[in-house]
Amino acid sequence: MLLIHCPYCNQTLPEAEFTYAGEAHIARPADPSSVSDEEWRDFLFIRTNVKGPHYERWRHFYGCGRYFNAVRDTVSDRFLITYKTDDPRPELSKLLEKSK
């Protein structure tokens, strides 16, 4: 069982308190009616399916209830960082630097 740091509770807690919520930084278009069928398809269905560091969303479901973002390595299952939804997308090179 992983330990996950909730950036809102500022606590590291067992995975069982959290639910996974798919890839992060996929914003719903502000005006859906103006986007093409292809763009809407991409928004709905197309994901990066990364082998390695993956930007993804989690929810502290059995805790504070907040959604937050994370970068997790899908090979090692290791979290590089978790951050609040309105924090900027952290740069991968800096994260990898830090994790060394």
Add this chain to the structure above:
Amino acid sequence: MSSFRVSGRGRVDHTQPIQFTFDGKKIKGFKGDTVASALLANGIHLMGRSFKYHRPRGAVTAGSEEPNALVGTRRGPGRFEPNTRATVQEIWDGLQVNSQNRYPSLSFDVGAINDKAYMLFSAGFYYKTFMWPKSFWDKVYEPFIRAAAGLGVSPTEPDPDHYASRYLHTDVLIIGAGPAGLAAALTAARAGSRVTLVDENPEAGGSLLSEPSVMIEDIPAWDWVAKTVAELKELGVKLMTRTTAIGYYHQNFVGLCEKLTDHLASPDGETPRERMWRVRAKQVVLAQGALEKPLVFDGNDRPGVMLAGSAQTYLNRYGVRVGDKAVIVTSHDSAWYAAFDLADAGTAIAAIVDTRAEPNADLVAEATKRGIRIMAGHTVTGTEGRLRVKSVRVNPVTGSSVGAPEIIGCDCLLMSGGWTPSLHLFSHTKGTLKWDEERQTFLPDHKAEECEIAGAGRGLWGIEAVLNDGAKMGAAAVKSLGKTAKAASYAVAHDRPGTGVSHKELPTDLDAGKARAFVDYQNDVTAKDLRLAVREGMRSIEHVKRYTTNGMATDQGKMSNINGLNIASDALGVPQPKVGLTTFRPPYTPTTFGAFCGYHKGSHFEVTRKTPIDSWAEENGAAYEPVSLWRRAWYFPKEGEDMHAAVDRECRATRASVGIFDASTLGKIEVVGPDAVEFMNRMYTNPWTKLAPGRARYGLLLGDDGFIRDDGVIGRLADDRFHVTTTTGGAARVLNMMEDYLQTEWPDLDVWLTSTTEQWATIALNGPNARKVLEPFVEGLDMSDEAFPHMSVAECRVGGFPARLFRISFTGEVGFEVNVPAHAGRALWEMLFEAGKKYDICPYGTETMHVLRAEKGYIIVGQDTDGTVTPHDAGLSWAIGKMKPDFVGKRGLARPDLVAEGRKQLIGLLTEDGKTKLEEGAQIVLDPNQPKPMKMVGHVTSSYHSDAAGRPIAMALLEDGFNRMGETIYIPMPDRVIKATVTGTVFYDPEGARLKL
């Protein structure tokens, strides 16, 4: 006592005799014996039959890695366990042990015919022999495989034992309480760390228990163990024996299975049989030692052929000589010490056969002193003996040539092919391994977790080296915690250091193709099988493993992996590190399902949610059905009624007068805040701005893909407050979805969402007399049709309780849903039921609810929809707020596939004979005479007998259904084809006249 027990020897209690049975025969042992040691003390080596060939087998080890001696153990009804390792199971008075995989008896087994049919079962036999014809699978091959190949038989009765589950947090978890683990624990505990030390054996000591002659710091090994354990306890170390670390997971999470009662004659009934510990450790020290490897030669599986180190353990720990006349065959120094100990205890050593041309001179001198014949530079090429080894065939080897054989008589053959570091748990963490050329084995390399590996686990050998390494790694673990520790230095006298070489199968002068040289005893895989797999094109070690099943038995190749690798590497002509090792996976040893389940069994398997009115339903004879985690009253049968009769009566009573229904399971979400109406406009398809407080509306929720996700009636209580209802199963999902959009897409909206499902009890009254029953209990509300019309909501008091009252209908009759605080639910229900008696009020369950709504064509999301249905498909286009600029799903609804012609649409079906009820889920075709496979154009989603329509009715999703009104379609069933006519979905009161008061 038999001549194989050495009086006064070992750690068993010679003053406490114990009697158990083996295949019904009474066997005597001592307290502290395992089944295997007690059988060996009685001269019994034959303990089981092998998996494929039913070859006679005995214990080859003295520990949890045992592949052969698997038995069934019984302790009365329900307490039967197959595949227990006889080498681990402790004996107690009355224990019943049975051998497995033999018929009619262990010594005469008809299944042994498989051994003669050896060619049929060679590598890949599952893939080759049983391929064709296909129809043979069910009737011939599978029953044959199941009957012929197998382990023990699963118990059929429920397990009456209970199992526990605990969490544990510790600074340092040390796995293995041998010399390395004890020294590590001592070092870490003395430095003030919280230490947990676990071992799968009944007592701490590990290899020291088999080496009583070793002196540590001038104290005999066993005394040193006792002194150390006493100090550890004093220091507060949690020492857990009979506890196996089964898996090592991320972030130093380790699973431990603690066995609590399997060794007791009469458990107290309170103690759980096993306890699963979920441990989070800051640091882990793996001190699991090493496992001895067999040598691979023809007949290396005969009962009496055993690992030399295990024979030494049986002697020193259990006081049992495994035979009267032993031959040793070894490629490692360690077996020489086993020979010396046995010789000193009275077993004749016929010869020490060492594959090395020049064994260690000191050992040779020691052997010579004892008069033992030494055959250096020799190989073993075969054994004889039906149920027990009686002779060994030994040949000299010069370079690559094998000389003439000599037959040496014996009653046991003790072998050692060297030692493999036990790195299973380390491998669970994805820690990488590195091939060590000198030791011819894999050693730990890169660590993926906060852990240290100590002692024989990283290739060290000899008690002194291992003790000092344990102390060093204990100190390293403490240092990683940011503390300081001093590693003690141990001086050991009479130590038994040693080295060895590693082999593929031993050379032979006979036809290697005929040799039965076993690599994996448990799965009956031979050296020849591995070579055949390579010849037939397997290149990856993972393919070789699966093709031959080498290492795939319940012992996970603890003994066979390196031998298998050496042989595959030789056959492939590729060095071992390039071939690589297969993956070890948890659990380390077979673990009961009970231990994994813990408390989660029977009624505790998952929670059962009950409404505040559930107890009334139970007292009034309700039949129940599960709906997600809820148990809901399904129908209320009267004396002599079946479900059909009860549901017909409930439907009739509701439409004729009044029915009462517990709707408390409906999901309820309170949506509150200045932006509540904007939020509702964006989430649901419907327009909400103009819905006045006090009014309610059917709400439809889509995903952004345009498909229906949920629905429910939503009441507006105030400008900034909505009472949202969801489907029973959808409540959590809908709230999660709302939170997702609110938090991550529209954080600017000032809205609060609260689940109130369990705060309200909801009672539905339906029928022409519903208002008459309810009205006398309502305070503060004009219930006339004008003041409180259909689709209204009000806050008032009902029966003296604060209430939210809806006038809505899911039956087509005049209907009310009263929400009162959960604690008041049953009281109000009873009041309404009592008052309703003069109107013949009828309690009804979910089945009647389903029928009544289907008669009106009201859909159930998840039954009439399946995640690919749009509002238009379901005939709900009217619920779309077309003027709204956006809502979840609006853009999705414009996707090309969703606006295409000919989609599956929800329609009604009436069977042509007016009597046949269709089966829900049944497939629909347009032409019943087309060749198979037929083109299926839809399926039945809901089907009931309708009392109101006087006939069966159904709904279905049908391709282009709206354009097929009046057409005949066909539902092929196993025994016939049913004809049905396509209709609309409203089967009763299409004008909605009955909704008016």
